[in-house]
Amino acid sequence: MSAFDRRQFLQLASVGGAVYMSGLPGFARAADATTAADDFFFVQLSDSHWGFEGAPNPDAHGTLPKAIASVNALEQTPDFVIFTGDLTHTTDDPRERRKRMTEFRTIVSELKVKTVRFIPGEHDASLDNGKAFKEFFGATHYTFDHKGVHFIVLDNVSDPGAQLGDPQLAWLQDDLKQQATDARIVVFAHRPLFDLYPQWDWATRDGAKAVELLMPYRNVTVFYGHIHQEHHQMTGHIAHHSAKSLIFPLPVAGSQPKRTPIPWDPAQPYRGLGFREVAAQPRKAEYAITELPVQRA
Amino acid sequence: MGLDIDSRRVDRRAFVGAAGGLVLGAVTGWALAAPPPRVIEVVAKKFEFVPGEIQVRKGEAVTFRFTAPEVPMGFNLADFNLRVDIVPGKVATLQLTPDKTGTFTFLCDVFCGTGHEDMSGTLVVT
Numbered sequence: 001m002s003a004f005d006r007r008q009f010l011q012l013a014s015v016g017g018a019v020y021m022s023g024l025p026g027f028a029r030a031a032d033a034t035t036a037a038d039d040f041f042f043v044q045l046s047d048s049h050w051g052f053e054g055a056p057n058p059d060a061h062g063t064l065p066k067a068i069a070s071v072n073a074l075e076q077t078p079d080f081v082i083f084t085g086d087l088t089h090t091t092d093d094p095r096e097r098r099k100r101m102t103e104f105r106t107i108v109s110e111l112k113v114k115t116v117r118f119i120p121g122e123h124d125a126s127l128d129n130g131k132a133f134k135e136f137f138g139a140t141h142y143t144f145d146h147k148g149v150h151f152i153v154l155d156n157v158s159d160p161g162a163q164l165g166d167p168q169l170a171w172l173q174d175d176l177k178q179q180a181t182d183a184r185i186v187v188f189a190h191r192p193l194f195d196l197y198p199q200w201d202w203a204t205r206d207g208a209k210a211v212e213l214l215m216p217y218r219n220v221t222v223f224y225g226h227i228h229q230e231h232h233q234m235t236g237h238i239a240h241h242s243a244k245s246l247i248f249p250l251p252v253a254g255s256q257p258k259r260t261p262i263p264w265d266p267a268q269p270y271r272g273l274g275f276r277e278v279a280a281q282p283r284k285a286e287y288a289i290t291e292l293p294v295q296r297a
Numbered sequence: 298m299g300l301d302i303d304s305r306r307v308d309r310r311a312f313v314g315a316a317g318g319l320v321l322g323a324v325t326g327w328a329l330a331a332p333p334p335r336v337i338e339v340v341a342k343k344f345e346f347v348p349g350e351i352q353v354r355k356g357e358a359v360t361f362r363f364t365a366p367e368v369p370m371g372f373n374l375a376d377f378n379l380r381v382d383i384v385p386g387k388v389a390t391l392q393l394t395p396d397k398t399g400t401f402t403f404l405c406d407v408f409c410g411t412g413h414e415d416m417s418g419t420l421v422v423t
Contacts, residue, residue, distance in 0.1 A: 092410050126408030160408040161371060161382070198375035199402045201414075257402070259414070 038147045041279040043071055043078045043113075046225030047245035049123060050107070051100040052089035056248035056261035059269065064107055067246050067275055067294050072112045078277065079146060081113045084225040084243060085121025085157065085190030087137075094128065101136045117144075121190040121225065122157040130158035141168055143175055148282035150179055154189040156204040162191060163205045173213050184282045187214065187222040192242065194235050197253035202227050211235050219285035227253070228261075229272065230291060241289060244274040270294040334358040334392065341370035341383050341405060344412025352421050355398050363389040371407035374420060380406060395422040 048064045057063060071081065088100040101124075108116060118137040125133045130140045140155035152175065156164050164172075179185065187193075193207035204210070214220045220238045228245035229252070248261040249272030265271050270293060279288040337359050340347045353359050363372055365383040372391070373380040376399075381389045404417040 090408075090411055090413070122408045127410065157408075160369070162406065162408070198373065198406075199404070201373070201404055201406055205406075258417070 036281065036283050038283065039279065039281050040079045040147050041076075041277050043074075043081045043275060043277055044084060044223055044243050045071070045081065045246060045275045046084040046243040047086040047121065047228055047247060048083070048104065049086055049089040049245070049247040050104040051091065051096070052247050056264055058264060060247060063246050063270065063273065063294055064104075065110070066270075068108060068110050070292065070295060071275065072110070073296070074277075078113055080115035080117060081111055082117040082188060082223075083108070083119070084188055084223065085119050086123045086225065086245075087118065087121065088124050089247075090123040090127065092127065094132065097124075097128070097132050098135070101132060105136055117153070119153050119188055119190060120155060120157050122160075122162065125155075125158045126160040126162075129160075130155065133158075141171070147280070149184040149186055149280060152185065152187045154187060154193075154210065156189050156191045156193070156207065161205060162201070162203070164207070164210055169206065169209050169213065172210060176213055176217065179217065181216055182218050184285050185214070185217050185220045186280075186287070187220065189222065189224045191226045192224055192240060193222060194233065194240060196227065196231070196233070196242075200253060200259040202253060211238065214238060221285075221287055223278070230276075243276055244272065244291065246273055246275065246294065249273060331358070334360040336360050336362055339363050339372070341365045341372065341416075343367050343410055344405075344416040346372075346403070346405075346416065346418040349418040350421060351418065352423065353393070353395055355395055355422055358392070358394045361391045361393065363391070368409050369407055370405050370409055370416075372403060373406040374401060374403040376401040382407065395420075398422045 045067060050064060052060050054060070087104050088097065091097050091100065120130055120133040120140050125140065133140060140158050142153050144151050152172065154164060154172070155168065156162060159165055189204070191204045191207070192202055193204050193210050196202040215236060215238070218237065222238060222240040223243065224240065225243050225245070227242050228248065228250035229242065230244055231242040233240045248264070250259060251262055262272055274291055274293045276292060277290040279290070335357065337351060339351070339361055341363060342365070361372070363381065363383045365385050367385065369385065370383040371380060372383060377393060377395065379391050379393060381391050383389045399422055401420045401422070402417055403420055405413060409416065
């Protein structure tokens, strides 16, 4: 794909997606008509929990394939797709875990996008320290660069105690040393790096150390999953954006006693589920987020 | 700072009374000692805490003693900034003297299996 088409972006927004702008100095700003040659967009999908069975999603076998079809139906092909964890639903049986990963990989192989990236969630990786995930999807933390943006993928789930751990933090520190303080940096993780709501385990035990390492860099944005809903928060100048799930939505933090799924509504199937497009404007260090439903109406 | 005669008399009596209490406490060993913390045993098993509801009083000192008979677990009581790892074969302890009333959720924060996300309980402070 060449330059990002702002008009098309706005059309997408008008058919059911919500537009959210992320950048400095704030993250809510009006759309801008200018585009640059290095603008691009990517798609974030999260928390598909392949293998889940239950009332919160009577179409558990159909939701992920429908989302894949919706991504393939986008008028422009994203530069890449990233799944931010909990690709599969947890199981105590290592063979069943690999069966689910095999099925998941087969389904997402239908994507017409050349580059598809993955990071693990605790359901994929916490019971075997990421062993099965690595067999199927490769490294659990890594970096890549794309059109002027430095992407850092963090693993805060392979440790069952939800920690990045000192070795990974040292790796992050070394990587960041290579970056200018005005570098465009995007971080992907599964769990929030800040204490969103530890009472529901919506945190990373040593996430504050990662945020501290990122703080000297002026243009940092974090995209994550885990909490099965859209959420936007700043820690200093760093914006954190969580994505919707592809299996069931969870309630707003602390809005009810237990962290139980929001019931399926037959009148509005797939409500609260979806994926997002992120339109990057590296020159401005801005990211326009468009939330899209599992299926177009 | 000046004091009138009456207040000096009152202060002297109070001093003598306090000194007597100190002497008595030193002799008996109990007069000024705080009561020992109440010990609350908690078992973290797949996939529940036993007991699942714990009652304490505001200002009451308690000691939690945790055991996990099966797999490693965690106890996290975020509202009081308390957490501990619970490893099979060892007793983990936490001290708490709650300074606020209410109902607070605690949970397992070490991913322990298929029922992990339902593994939580409540601390009720009255």
